[in-house]
Amino acid sequence: MSSEVLLEVHEVSKRFRVQGRDLHAVEKVSFQLQRGQTFGLVGESGSGKSTLGRLVLKLLEATEGRIVYQGKDITRFTQKQMRPLRQEMQIIFQDPMASMSPRMTIGMAIEDAMIIHRIGTKEERQKRVDELLERVGLPREVKWAYPHELSGGQLQRVGIARALSLRPKLVICDEPISALDVSIQVQVIQLLRELQQDYDLTYIFISHNLAVVEYLSDVVAVLYLGEVVEQAPAEELFSRPTHPYTQVLIQSILKMPRSLEERQVLTPIQGEIPSPFDPPKGCPFHPRCPMAVDRCRTTKPERRLIGPNHAVACHLAT
Amino acid sequence: MAIAVSQPQAPARRARRNSPMYRAWQRYRKNWFAVAGLIWVIIFFIIGIIGPWIAPYSYTYADFLHMHSGPSWQHWFGTDTVGYDVFSQILYSIRYALEIALGATCVSFLIGVILGLWAGLAGGLIDIIVMRAVDFMFALPSFFFALILMVLLGKGIFPMILAIGVPGWAGYARLIRSLVLAMRNGEMVEAARALGASQWHIARKYMFPNVMGSMVVSLAFGIPYDLTAQAGLSIVGMGLNPPMPSFGNMLAQAGANILGFPWLLYFPAGVFAITLLSFLFVADGLQEAFNPKGGV
Numbered sequence: 001m002s003s004e005v006l007l008e009v010h011e012v013s014k015r016f017r018v019q020g021r022d023l024h025a026v027e028k029v030s031f032q033l034q035r036g037q038t039f040g041l042v043g044e045s046g047s048g049k050s051t052l053g054r055l056v057l058k059l060l061e062a063t064e065g066r067i068v069y070q071g072k073d074i075t076r077f078t079q080k081q082m083r084p085l086r087q088e089m090q091i092i093f094q095d096p097m098a099s100m101s102p103r104m105t106i107g108m109a110i111e112d113a114m115i116i117h118r119i120g121t122k123e124e125r126q127k128r129v130d131e132l133l134e135r136v137g138l139p140r141e142v143k144w145a146y147p148h149e150l151s152g153g154q155l156q157r158v159g160i161a162r163a164l165s166l167r168p169k170l171v172i173c174d175e176p177i178s179a180l181d182v183s184i185q186v187q188v189i190q191l192l193r194e195l196q197q198d199y200d201l202t203y204i205f206i207s208h209n210l211a212v213v214e215y216l217s218d219v220v221a222v223l224y225l226g227e228v229v230e231q232a233p234a235e236e237l238f239s240r241p242t243h244p245y246t247q248v249l250i251q252s253i254l255k256m257p258r259s260l261e262e263r264q265v266l267t268p269i270q271g272e273i274p275s276p277f278d279p280p281k282g283c284p285f286h287p288r289c290p291m292a293v294d295r296c297r298t299t300k301p302e303r304r305l306i307g308p309n310h311a312v313a314c315h316l317a318t
Numbered sequence: 319m320a321i322a323v324s325q326p327q328a329p330a331r332r333a334r335r336n337s338p339m340y341r342a343w344q345r346y347r348k349n350w351f352a353v354a355g356l357i358w359v360i361i362f363f364i365i366g367i368i369g370p371w372i373a374p375y376s377y378t379y380a381d382f383l384h385m386h387s388g389p390s391w392q393h394w395f396g397t398d399t400v401g402y403d404v405f406s407q408i409l410y411s412i413r414y415a416l417e418i419a420l421g422a423t424c425v426s427f428l429i430g431v432i433l434g435l436w437a438g439l440a441g442g443l444i445d446i447i448v449m450r451a452v453d454f455m456f457a458l459p460s461f462f463f464a465l466i467l468m469v470l471l472g473k474g475i476f477p478m479i480l481a482i483g484v485p486g487w488a489g490y491a492r493l494i495r496s497l498v499l500a501m502r503n504g505e506m507v508e509a510a511r512a513l514g515a516s517q518w519h520i521a522r523k524y525m526f527p528n529v530m531g532s533m534v535v536s537l538a539f540g541i542p543y544d545l546t547a548q549a550g551l552s553i554v555g556m557g558l559n560p561p562m563p564s565f566g567n568m569l570a571q572a573g574a575n576i577l578g579f580p581w582l583l584y585f586p587a588g589v590f591a592i593t594l595l596s597f598l599f600v601a602d603g604l605q606e607a608f609n610p611k612g613g614v
Contacts, residue, residue: 054508057512059508059511059512079511082514083514083516084514086512086513086514087514090512090513091509091512093505093509095505098504098505098506099505099506099508099509100506100509101506101523101524101527101528102338102528103337103338103527103528104523104527105337112510112513112515112523113513113514116513116514116515116516116519117514144336145336146336146337146338149336162513166513166514
C-alpha cells in the first residue's frame with residue numbers, strides 16, 4: 001500500500017439554516033485518507049455521516065474548512081469545475097432504486113455515466129457495460145431490464161457498476177448495504193472488498209453497522225452530533241474503545257451466542273440523540289453518558305491523541 | 319434471480335416490452351372506457367379537420383323552406399329556427415371548439431410550465447411570488463376571469479383562446495413546481511449530479527422523462543375543461559358571434575326552444591356530452607396507465 005494521501009479533510013463544518021435556526025450537521029471534522037485505504041464512518045442516524053460524505057463529493061457546500069483532493073483544494077470549486085473530477089470520486093447510495101431513473105434501462109443508466117464524460121464510442125461503451133455487469137456478478141441480460149424488475153441486491157450491484165464505470169479512485173459508500181437482506185449484505189461486502197483490491201480503490205464507508213465497519217475499515221471515526229468523538233485504526237478502536245459513546249456502541253452490537261448461557265447482556269444507550277439545533281453545552285454526549293462528571297456539562301472536551309493515531313474527545317479518557 | 323433469461327436471442331425486444339411506455343399502453347388497453355373514449359376522440363379530431371368538406375350544407379346556408387324541421391333524410395339532425403342544418407352546424411362547431419380548446423390548453427400549459435419551472439428551480443422569493451399568484455388565480459373563478467378578458471379583447475377565436483387559456487395556468491404551474499421540487503432534492507438527481515451531469519443533461523435525461531406522464535395526464539384533463547369553458551362563454555353570449563357555429567350558441571338557442579323543437583337540444587348536447595365524456599375517459603385512462611405504482 002502506498003502512503004500517498006488522496007484526500008484531506010480539514011476542520012470541515014456544515015450548518016444548515018432551517019427556519020432561521022442553525023442545524024449543526026457536521027462540526028469541525030478532520031481526517032486524512034491514504035490511497036487504497038478504507039475510512040469507516042459510524043454513528044447513529046442524524047449524526048451527520050451522510051452529510052460528511054456529500055461534503056467530500058461537493059454535492060453539498062461546506063460552511064467552513066478545507067477539502068483537499070490529491071493536493072488540490074477543491075473547497076471552493078464550482079459545480080462546473082468539479083465535473084471532470086467526478087470521474088475520480090464516485091458514490092454508492094443506500095437506496096439504489098431511488099438513485100436510478102425508472103425510465104432508463106440498467107444499460108442506459110450505466111452508459112449514461114460514460115456519455116456524460118464523453119468516454120468512448122457507442123460500441124465501446126456497450127462493451128464496457130457488459131464487462132462491468134459481469135464484474136459485479138450480474139447476467140448480461142440485466143442490461144435490458146428496468147430498475148423495477150430487479151431485486152434490491154441486484155440493483156445495488158448495478159449502482160456499484162455505475163460508480164465503477166468511470167474508473168474512480170475514491171468511492172463513497174453511503175450505507176450501501178443497510179437496505180439489503182442479511183444474506184445479500186455479505187455478498188455485496190465481499191464484492192466491494194474484491195473491487196477495492198482489483199482497482200486500488202479508496203473507500204469512505206458510511207454505516208451504522210459496526211460489525212461491517214470493523215471488517216472493512218482501516219481507520220474508523222465515530223461521529224456523534226456531527227463531531228468526531230473518537231478516531232483510531234479499526235483494530236485499536238474495537239479492542240480499546242475509549243470514548244464512552246464508542247463503548248456503548250460496541251456493546252450494543254448483536255452477536256450470535258454460542259450457547260444460551262453465553263447470552264449477551266445488552267446495554268442500550270440511554271435516551272435519544274439530542275437535537276442538532278442546539279447541541280448540549282459542554283460535551284455533546286454528556287446527557288446520555290453514564291460516566292459524566294460536572295466538567296463534562298460545562299466544558300467541551302478537545303480532541304486529543306491518547307495513542308498513535310488514536311484521537312478521542314473526552315475529558316476522562318486516558 | 320428475478321430476471322427471466324428465456325429469450326436471450328432477443329433481449330432488445332424484451333426491453334421494449336418492459337419499457338415504461340409499453341407497459342403504460344398495456345394498462346391503457348385494458349381500460350375499455352378509455353379505449354372507446356380514445357376512438358371517439360380520434361373521430362372527433364378527424365371531423366375537426368375534414369368537417370367543412372363533409373358537411374352537407376354551409377353553416378351560412380339557411381333553408382327557409384324547412385325551418386324548425388325535425389330529423390329527416392334531408393336534414394339528419396333537423397334544422398333550427400332560421401333553417402340552419404343542425405348536422406352541418408355541429409360539424410363546423412367541432413372544428414372551432416377544438417381549435418379554441420387546444421389553443422387555450424396550450425396557452426395555459428405554456429405559461430404554467432414556464433412559471434412552474436421558474437418557481438421550482440429558482441426557489442426563494444420567486445417561488446413565493448409565483449405561488450401566491452397561483453393562490454390568487456385559484457381564489458377567483460377562472461370563468462369570471464375569462465369573461466373579463468373577453469370584454470377587453472373583443473370577440474373572435476383568438477381572443478377566446480387567450481381568454482380561456484391565460485387564466486388556466488395556475489394548475490399547471492403548481493403541478494410542475496411540485497414535480498420539480500420533489501425531484502430536485504431527490505436522490506435520482508443527486509446521483510446524476512454525482513456522475514458529473516450538467517443541469518441541462520439532468521433536466522433532459524432524468525427529469526423530463528419522469529414528469530412527462532403527469533404532464534400528459536394534466537393536459538388530457540385540461541382539454542375537456544377548456545371545451546366546457548368555451549361552450550359556457552358562448553352560452554352567456556360572450557363567445558363566437560352567430561352565425562359562427564358553436565356548441566354554446568346551439569345550446570343557448572335550444573334552451574330557448576326546448577318545448578317546441580327538442581331535437582335542437584338532443585343532437586348538439588348529445589354530441590357535446592359524449593365528447594366531454596370521451597376526453598375524460600381518455601384522461602382517466604392515461605392517469606391510470608402512467609401511474610408508476612399501477613402494477614403491470
